[in-house]
Amino acid sequence: MCGKSRCPIIVKFHSSNKVKPLINTLKIGGSSPPSVFIGRIGYPKVSIGPMIPPVMGDTSIIDTPELWLDRTLDDIVDFRSMLIRGKHTVDVYDVESPNKIIEYTKELALSKNSVFTEAIFTKKPQGKVQFYDDAQPHGPSAPIKKFDISNPKYEQHIEKAYYDIDLKSKDAVFNLYKDGVNVSKIQRAFSVGAFGIKKFRRFVPTRWSITAVDSTIGKNLMINTKIYPWINEYRVYYHNQFDNRWVVLMMPTEWMYELIEAWYPNTTWNPYGRGISIFNSYEFYKGRNTYAEIGGCYYSARLAVNETLNKERRQAGVVVLREAHPGYIMPIGVWNVRESVRKALHESYQKFATLDQALIFISNKMDIPLQRWIKNSAVLKNKLYQKRLEDF
Helix, strand or coil, X not given: CCCCCXXXXXXXXXXXXXXXXXXXXXXXXXXECCCEEECCCCCCEEEEEEEECCCCCCCHHHHCHHHCCCCCHHHHHHXXXXXXXXXXXXXXXXXXXXXXXXXXXXXXXXXXXXXXXXXXXXXXXXXXXECCCCCCCECCEEEEEEEEECCCCECHHHHHHHHCCCCCHHHHHHHHHHCCCCHHHHHHHHHCCCCCCHHHCCCCCHHHXXXXXXXXXXXXXXXXXXXXXXXXXXXXXXXXECCEEEEEEEECCCCEEEEEEEECCCECCECCCCCCEEEEEEECCCCCCCCCCCCHHHHHHHHHHHHHHHHHCCECEEEEEEEECCCCCCCCCCHHHHHHHHHHHHCCCEEECCHHHHHHHHHHHCCCCHHHHHHCCHXXXXXXXXXXXXXX
């Protein structure tokens, strides 16, 4: 009835049915990946709490999106639907409260490995699997009465940043990234107010913490990107996953960046449209001062691009193109953008002497006509039509 090749309602239904018998109770115990969720509704009064699967063992993959590209959409729905969310309302400034729910939520967020967690709810968990395009999905939820955890072992780099109450949060985030800590782990700790000068620490809604960390890391990497020598050729990288086609075009110019997303009908951001919807956000060398219209995906892709340029010690103008086809039946989180662009940039690229040659190659990889991409692109129009000193 929805017109999609596979019905997202049926996929969710089967996943929910598997976990339903395990959560028909007020008391749930299991190994949290570890995972926590900080809500945003009602800010600055928000719901915080653990996310617990009713299973034992190493469940770390359930909250490590860096490992998900090799999984199917069904796999991701299956293991995320097992995460039962406990909710306890707090003020975002109450990060230092001695309340046990607050204390244990923070400890979970700082943990290195899966932690046995047991929770008692005020009512049985209920609700459908929640899917977002800017945060990882999770299963049913319920108000939490109390919960307990076994002794967590903190991730050592995160622990060091947590106890440094004079270290600014942006410095803590970038230091952890340089130390090789997964971005998803940094985001989780950031959400529970683990970083920053002590008096400024607060809970940050999970959705906001994801974008804040991606933006902070990308911005720091860009400082180096902008002083490196230009690449010597036009490059095109390509990746196709979850019925999303990704193209990354790199050009031998000063730093400029754009993300353009094209959503087919029956996809997340174009559920009822008859035509393809295209959105874009961009920046030139001086950067931008406003939040990207396209949302958190912009900062995730920017992080991945600058990561590669920093490794090569090179500078480039970059345009990331995304075609989201109807097979992408539901949103699974902004991590998909970061990891898909990372994956594309790890593949070998096609090299071209001119922009025209690169664009012709791109036109053979994407279904949308090249002229429509150019029409919706600030960076490509600048490069194609803006006269430069070297042209005279």
